[in-house]
Amino acid sequence: MKFEKLRTSKFNHWVIIHLRYLVGFAFFPSGLVKLMGNRFTRISTDNPIGYFFEALYQSGFYWNFLGLAQISAGILLMTQRYATLGALMFLAILTNIWIITISLSFKGTWIITSLMMIAVLVLLIWDKHKLLPIFNYNKTSIIKEYPDPALVWIITGIVYAVSCIALYMLDPVKGNTYEKWFSVILGAGILLTFVFSNYKAYKNRKQVLSP
Template identity: 70%
Template sequence: MIFEKLRTNRFNQWIIIHLRYLVGFAFLPSGLVKLMGERFTRISTDHPIGYFFEALYQSGFYWNFLGLTQVAAGILLMTQRFALLGALMFMAILSNIWVITISLSFTGTWMITSLMMIAVLALIIWDKHKLMPLFSYNQSSSVKAFPDPDKSWVMTGMIYIFSFVTLYLLGPVGENIYMKGISAALGILMVGTFVITGYKAYKNPDLFLKNQV
């Protein structure tokens, strides 16, 4: 079966794991801005795009709620274990953003959101076997169970989330040597984590096959 061959291929698994990280990262900056109650853009309200975002910003708690859902979807994706739930949440939110970027004629942005839609669809299709029972109402069905990623990928996601959120909360470091040191350390931590996990996965294929999470 083609899907099973694709699903058990080690390189494909590595791609999907890191695609989850990448897509999850995509929602964290904009989500944190909204969650912290800050404006997402400084475009003049004379422009339809600026007017739209200013109206959302002035909605108050709804603006924070949008940020919370984006951050939650990003974190769920990066946990690996709850990646399907994160992908479904991401799809629901991104569908609205995609239509908005097209209807308000965002220059070039609709291309980015379209690529993100393709990426999220790929993530949902990857875990489609988990959704199959929903479409087998009152019918007996046999679903192929594929192992989840090893728990080390979960820890990797947590490191990425902690580092990114901390960097965001630190804000511009300016000339503060102490803050520069923290930012550099967090950057090194993320890069080092990526290199180490990649090397371990290359040496130990079981990191993709164990169902430990």
């Protein structure tokens, strides 16, 4: 089967793993802004876009809840092990965002959200064997099992998630010398983690998948 051939390709696994990192990270900036109770944009309320976001901001806890949902979806994706649940959450949230960017005529933003929609659909298709039993109601289903990502990718995702959240909390641009240096260390840690995990996968292809 074509799907099985694609699903067992180690290179495809590597692409999907990093696509999860990328898509998961995409929700962090806007999600953290909402979770911390800050405004997402400074556009005037005379503009429909500014008016819309100001109304959401004034909703209070709902604004924080949106941020929490985005961060949760991003973290689940980056853990790799719970990436299917993260992709489902991401699809629900992103579909809403995608429709908003189209209906309010965001300049160029709808293109970005459309690409994100394609990416999350690819992730769901990748894990379709986990989702098909949902639609096979009252039918006996044989679920094909594929190896999970190796431990190195799970740890890498956790490092990325924690580091990105910490970098936002530190605010290296406006922070003191201590925060700036700690931000540099975190940035270096992200870079070293990326280099190490990919070097390990390149050196030993079996590291892409667990036994």
